[in-house]
Amino acid sequence: xxxxxxxxxxxxxxxxxxxxxxxxxxxxxxxxxxxxxxxxxxxxxxxxxxxxxxxxxxxxxxxxxxxxxxxxxxxxxxxxxxxxxxxxxxxxxxxxxxxxxxxxxxxxxxxxxxxxxxxxxxxxxxxxxxxxxxxxxxxxxxxxxxxxxxxxxxxxxxxxxxxxxxxxxxxxxxxxxxxxxxxxxxxxxxxxxxxxxxxxxxxxxxxxxxxxxxxxxxxxxxxxxxxxxxxxxxxxxxxxxxxxxxxxxxxxxxxxxxxxxxxxxxxxxxxxxxxxxxxxxxxxxxxxxxxxxxxx
Amino acid sequence: xxxxxxxxxxxxxxxxxxxxxxxxxxxxxxxxxxxxxxxxxxxxxxxxxxxxxxxxxxxxxxxxxxxxxxxxxxxxxxxxxxxxxxxxxxxxxxxxxxxxxxxxxxxxxxxxxxxxxxxxxxxxxxxxxxxxxxxxxxxxxxxxxxxxxxxxxxxxxxxxxxxxxxxxxxxxxxxxxxxxxxxxxxxxxxxxxxxxxxxxxxxxxxxxxxxxxxxxxxxxx
Numbered sequence: 001x002x003x004x005x006x007x008x009x010x011x012x013x014x015x016x017x018x019x020x021x022x023x024x025x026x027x028x029x030x031x032x033x034x035x036x037x038x039x040x041x042x043x044x045x046x047x048x049x050x051x052x053x054x055x056x057x058x059x060x061x062x063x064x065x066x067x068x069x070x071x072x073x074x075x076x077x078x079x080x081x082x083x084x085x086x087x088x089x090x091x092x093x094x095x096x097x098x099x100x101x102x103x104x105x106x107x108x109x110x111x112x113x114x115x116x117x118x119x120x121x122x123x124x125x126x127x128x129x130x131x132x133x134x135x136x137x138x139x140x141x142x143x144x145x146x147x148x149x150x151x152x153x154x155x156x157x158x159x160x161x162x163x164x165x166x167x168x169x170x171x172x173x174x175x176x177x178x179x180x181x182x183x184x185x186x187x188x189x190x191x192x193x194x195x196x197x198x199x200x201x202x203x204x205x206x207x208x209x210x211x212x213x214x215x216x217x218x219x220x221x222x223x224x225x226x227x228x229x230x231x232x233x234x235x236x237x238x239x240x241x242x243x244x245x246x247x248x249x250x251x252x253x254x255x256x257x258x259x260x261x262x263x264x265x266x267x268x269x270x271x272x273x274x275x276x277x278x279x280x281x282x283x284x285x286x287x288x289x290x291x292x293x294x295x296x
Numbered sequence: 297x298x299x300x301x302x303x304x305x306x307x308x309x310x311x312x313x314x315x316x317x318x319x320x321x322x323x324x325x326x327x328x329x330x331x332x333x334x335x336x337x338x339x340x341x342x343x344x345x346x347x348x349x350x351x352x353x354x355x356x357x358x359x360x361x362x363x364x365x366x367x368x369x370x371x372x373x374x375x376x377x378x379x380x381x382x383x384x385x386x387x388x389x390x391x392x393x394x395x396x397x398x399x400x401x402x403x404x405x406x407x408x409x410x411x412x413x414x415x416x417x418x419x420x421x422x423x424x425x426x427x428x429x430x431x432x433x434x435x436x437x438x439x440x441x442x443x444x445x446x447x448x449x450x451x452x453x454x455x456x457x458x459x460x461x462x463x464x465x466x467x468x469x470x471x472x473x474x475x476x477x478x479x480x481x482x483x484x485x486x487x488x489x490x491x492x493x494x495x496x497x498x499x500x501x502x503x504x505x506x507x508x509x510x511x512x513x514x515x516x517x
Contacts, residue, residue: 251369279370281506292370292372
């Protein structure tokens with residue numbers, strides 16, 4: 001996986017070099033922005049792993065998101081917050097093109113993952129979704145055993161050797177902090193697990209294909225505080241190896257788990273900055289009104 | 297803002313403003329007790345301090361309650377943090393007013409000292425600083441807060457002048473040395489009150505703009 005990560009960085013680095021002067025200007029802007037912040041607030045990364053540029057998404061004639069330009073940085077947690085219907089889930093789902101399943105949708109602008117335009121015609125969707133995993137609001141394990149849930153993705157990728165699958169299942173369950181609870185009964189039905197365990201199983205399933213980006217769409221909204229705490233601890237552990245983008249309605253959760261927060265409203269990106277800045281002293285009145293509950 | 301948090305913040309605003317008024321009144325009385333050599337008024341100032349101490353505890357408990365129950369963010373968070381710090385400054389100003397009153401009680405029955413310094417003028421300047429810092433808090437007026445920060449230099453200069461005057465006077469009037477030392481203390485207390493007023497003004501700037509201006513004297517100019 002480390003090789004995979006360095007490959008990602010090299011690829012993005014090459015692309016950024018090619019972009020020339022514009023990037024230099026952007027880098028300087030980023031540098032001056034980070035200098036103005038407290039050191040504790042900054043988690044500076046060299047380059048982005050997901051990059052949207054003037055990205056718009058339409059459901060038929062209805063706009064989902066409009067002119068989104070933002071970068072998601074590797075090995076960090078980026079939270080997307082905003083009122084219902086603001087387009088945060090639409091944008092999240094656009095990152096692995098799961099919105100394609102909805103008829104009559106179209107996009108404008110570009111959305112790059114690992115330096116590749118994912119809406120280009122040649123994009124292989126299976127590869128994309130292997131690179132960009134997703135965890136949904138409600139735990140949705142397959143009606144299979146714990147082992148088969150995790151092994152499902154790797155088998156699709158062509159891994160059939162038992163010992164290799166065993167290794168992937170163990171590593172994925174350990175990464176999702178579930179191994180200790182289920183290691184003695186991997187053949188048990190995944191549906192027999194508790195809600196919190198099912199959600200961690202879904203995270204383990206997403207990790208089994210070794211993605212570089214993990215999308216989480218309100219992953220704790222159906223869980224109790226204990227299970228929520230475990231998922232948040234897990235996010236903290238995972239961010240050293242994975243890039244996580246999380247949509248949440250729980251602003252305290254966004255404040256707790258993320259390095260950067262994006263505030264969406266009416267399909268537009270209103271503000272995107274380091275999380276401590278957003279929650280202590282946001283730059284836009286709209287953001288402040290939303291996070292302090294004065295919105296509307 | 298959710299209604300229950302709004303109510304708590306409104307209640308806190310009333311409490312801190314009430315504390316401001318009490319501290320301002322006590323300082324005024326302490327200064328008058330020096331100027332008018334009134335030991336009765338000085339005793340009232342000393343007794344009133346327990347009221348200020350209790351109010352300080354009430355404000356702090358309200359702040360902690362809001363932090364624990366409502367998890368305020370952004371402007372609300374800055375308001376609570378600023379109030380916690382201003383509360384502390386006001387309580388200290390209350391203590392310094394008591395110190396001044398204690399000097400007044402000592403000086404009341406002593407002969408007036410031979411010193412060419414106008415304490416009332418210095419005290420009025422300090423009171424104006426405190427009043428302006430509290431007005432800046434009430435009206436969220438950062439311009440006024442900046443003016444308060446800038447005025448601190450004047451008080452520091454006056455305090456240095458008092459030191460020199462006292463030094464000069466001690467050489468001429470040996471029998472008045474105890475009284476002169478008490479007056480030097482009064483000057484020192486007034487200078488500390490001006491520092492606390494400056495802190496309050498800096499907290500107002502933080503509350504409104506989200507900028508920390510402490511230790512950056514050039515930004516006042």
